[in-house]
Amino acid sequence: MIHDDIRGTIGDVWLVRLDRLLRDTTAASSPDSAVVGKARLIAALATPGTSAVNADAIATRCIVDLDASGALDQATTLVCCGARFGASVALHAASRGLACVVVLAGTTSRADRNRITARGAEVRVIPVQESDDSRGALFGATRRVAAGTPGAVLVDKRRSACGVAEKRLGEQLVEAAGATLHAVVGVERDALPLQGVRHALTAAGRDALVVDLAFDGIAWVGDAHGTPLLVSELEALSTARRLAQDEGIVGGAGTGGAAVAAALRLLHEAPAGATVIALVPAADEGDLLTTYDAAWWTEHHGGDAEGSLTAADVLAGKRDGPSDLVTLAPTDTVVAAIRIMRDLEVSQIPVLSDGRIVGTIREDQVIDLLLHASERKDGPVEAVMEDPLPELDESASVNDLQSLLARGGSAVIVHRADGTRDILTKYDLIHALARG
Numbered sequence: 001m002i003h004d005d006i007r008g009t010i011g012d013v014w015l016v017r018l019d020r021l022l023r024d025t026t027a028a029s030s031p032d033s034a035v036v037g038k039a040r041l042i043a044a045l046a047t048p049g050t051s052a053v054n055a056d057a058i059a060t061r062c063i064v065d066l067d068a069s070g071a072l073d074q075a076t077t078l079v080c081c082g083a084r085f086g087a088s089v090a091l092h093a094a095s096r097g098l099a100c101v102v103v104l105a106g107t108t109s110r111a112d113r114n115r116i117t118a119r120g121a122e123v124r125v126i127p128v129q130e131s132d133d134s135r136g137a138l139f140g141a142t143r144r145v146a147a148g149t150p151g152a153v154l155v156d157k158r159r160s161a162c163g164v165a166e167k168r169l170g171e172q173l174v175e176a177a178g179a180t181l182h183a184v185v186g187v188e189r190d191a192l193p194l195q196g197v198r199h200a201l202t203a204a205g206r207d208a209l210v211v212d213l214a215f216d217g218i219a220w221v222g223d224a225h226g227t228p229l230l231v232s233e234l235e236a237l238s239t240a241r242r243l244a245q246d247e248g249i250v251g252g253a254g255t256g257g258a259a260v261a262a263a264l265r266l267l268h269e270a271p272a273g274a275t276v277i278a279l280v281p282a283a284d285e286g287d288l289l290t291t292y293d294a295a296w297w298t299e300h301h302g303g304d305a306e307g308s309l310t311a312a313d314v315l316a317g318k319r320d321g322p323s324d325l326v327t328l329a330p331t332d333t334v335v336a337a338i339r340i341m342r343d344l345e346v347s348q349i350p351v352l353s354d355g356r357i358v359g360t361i362r363e364d365q366v367i368d369l370l371l372h373a374s375e376r377k378d379g380p381v382e383a384v385m386e387d388p389l390p391e392l393d394e395s396a397s398v399n400d401l402q403s404l405l406a407r408g409g410s411a412v413i414v415h416r417a418d419g420t421r422d423i424l425t426k427y428d429l430i431h432a433l434a435r436g
Contacts, residue, residue, distance in 0.1 A: 002042055002176055014045035015176055015277075018260070020246040022267075038419075039182065039270040041263055042277045043249060043256075044173060058157045058192060059088035066153060076151030077101060081142040082188070083112035089155050090121035101149065103142040105215070107233075139214060157191050170196030173277055174204055182274035183209035185263045187220065187255045190279045209266070213258050219404070220258040224266060225356050230390040231261045232400045234301070237291045239264070244292060249280065253291035256280035265393055268415045269356060311401055311414045312394035314432040315422055325413075325421045327352040328361060330382035334369065337361045337381055348411055350423070351385050357413060359385030389413050389423070401429055 002015045018041040066072050077099040080089045086102030093100035100121035104113065113123050126141040139156075146154040174181060174197065186194045194210050201208055211229065213222035220231040233254065240257030244250045251257070256278070263278035270276055283292070290296050326344060328337055328351050337349055341363055351359035361381050369376055369384060376384060390404045391413040401424065404412050411425040 014043075015173075016043045016045065016247065016249065017041070018043055018243070018247055021243060021260075022264075038272050039267045039274040039276060040180075041260075041267060042177070042275060043243070043247070043251075043260065043280045044184075044277050045249065045251065045280050045282075056088045058189070059085055059092060059155070061192075062155050062157055063089070063092045066155065071153050072096070072098075074151065075153040077149055077153070078155050079103070079142060079146040079149060079152045080155040080157075081138050082157075083108050083116065085157055085189070086121065087112075087116050087119060090116055090119035094120045101145060101152070103138065103145055105138055157188070166192045166196035167199050168196070169193050170198070170200035171203075173197055174200040174206065174208075177275040177277060179206075180273055180275040181206070181208045182270040182276050183211060183224070183263070183266045184277045184279070185211045185213065185222075185259045185266065186279035187258055188212065188214045189255060189281065190259075193279060211262060211266070213262055215254070215258075220254075220262070222262065224262075228388060228390060229262050229265060230392070230404055231258045231265075232396075232404065235261050235392070235396055235400045238397065240287075240291055241297070243280070250283045250287075250292060251280035252283055253287040256283075257291075261393075265391060265415060268393075268419055309398045309432065310394065311392060311396045311398075311412075311424065312416075314398065314401065314424055314428055315394060315414060315416070317432050318422075318424075318428055325350065325423055327357075328381050329353065330358065330385075331380050334361075334366065334377045334379060334381055334384060338366055338370075338377070341366065347425070348389070348423070350389060350413060351381055357388045357391070358382075360387065360389050361385055362410065391415060391421075398429065398432070405429065 002017055004017055004019070022041055063072075075098060078089055078093045079101045080086050081103040083102075083104060086104070090100045090102060100119075101124060102116050102121050103124050103126055104116075106125055106127045108125070113125075116123050124145060126138065143154060146152045170193065173184060184194065184197045191212065194212055197208075198210055201210075209224060211222045211224055213220040213229065213231065215221075215233075219233060220229075220236060222229045236254050236257035238257070239261040240251060240253040243257065243260055259278040259280060263276045266276050326340060326346055326349055328340070328349050330351055330353050340346065340349060347363040349361045350357045351361060359382065361384070365384070365386060389411050392400055392404065393415050394417060396414075401412060405426055411423050414422050414424055416422065
């Protein structure tokens with residue numbers, strides 16, 4: 001059963017409609033937005049200690065699986081990543097007389113690092129950058145450490161087989177959403193529940209999008225239909241605070257906030273009447289002392305993010321460029337792209353296929369092609385296009401915009417509350433900040 005209020009979840013499966021959050025998201029710019037009512041957003045809540053999201057339980061299952069496969073017979077070192085998962089793996093390594101290396105992002109707190117080293121493990125801090133690994137650069141760095149360490153075995157929680165509890169959870173989610181299920185979104189610690197969802201979908205002969213977000217030290221990164229989803233850390237935390245304020249749900253700040261933020265973005269492409277589910281783990285003590293503490297938030301973020309400049313504000317201040325998003329089809333020619341850039345004075349054009357953005361054509365890329373491979377100008381843009389631009393909602397703050405642009409991008413796609421899209425460049429952001 002999907003409940004209309006969190007109070008109805010006592011003693012039942014933890015599924016709650018987030019109608020208040022949706023109304024808050026769209027009210028400022030479009031009170032009658034079609035997003036509300038077009039699709040529904042559901043939070044799947046997890047209680048503290050639930051095996052599906054508990055790091056100790058996942059680590060134990062991973063070690064048992066590796067042991068059963070014989071992978072640990074000649075092992076001398078266990079290699080993994082993540083603070084909570086790493087601390088659990090370190091205990092298993094110590095009990096077996098094995099060395100342990102835990103790879104952490106530079107943003108990991110000193111307390112978490114100390115907790116791991118106190119359990120006899122070596123910590124390697126990686127200043128991760130954006131990677132071609134869509135599941136997160138931290139996992140890529142961990143695999144490289146394992147490959148370069150003699151006798152090492154990689155402990156990857158994402159590849160652990162889900163058990164009865166996770167399969168049952170997946171069945172409950174698929175059954176509750178029914179035929180309307182469009183997507184289920186979780187984060188890296190939800191790897192097993194997400195596998196349970198995939199298992200349930202396969203068993204039911206159904207198809208839905210299952211998104212797994214990984215934190216790379218700057219943003220939460222995942223894939224949706226091959227199009228990258230990027231949720232900055234601040235956007236995740238801000239969304240978690242809104243979830244608490246609007247719905248009374250105090251979930252894991254970074255993890256739950258990231259899942260809900262990504263789910264909100266997927267609502268824009270969901271068909272009418274569809275259901276999008278976000279997995280929201282329970283908050284821990286650290287969340288209560290930081291994200292949900294008013295004094296801490298004010299000190300680190302200068303007050304509530306809702307009062308800051310948003311992507312919608314930047315869009316409202318755009319003075320140049322076309323009023324509607326200009327796009328190309330994959331089969332359009334490079335010559336057509338050049339003509340559009342010249343006539344409309346745009347520097348990048350998204351490539352659209354079946355309603356989703358699958359690539360980008362940029363001005364400097366076209367110039368390079370004309371200089372060094374002019375024979376390709378009559379070919380389709382899909383043969384030369386680059387990765388899609390990152391996407392976010394118009395409610396995102398300028399800090400979120402800056403975070404994505406700082407990753408090396410030239411622009412971002414912004415989803416408006418009315419379902420349309422627009423593009424924001426670095427120049428637009430600079431102009432908005434100068435305008436104040």
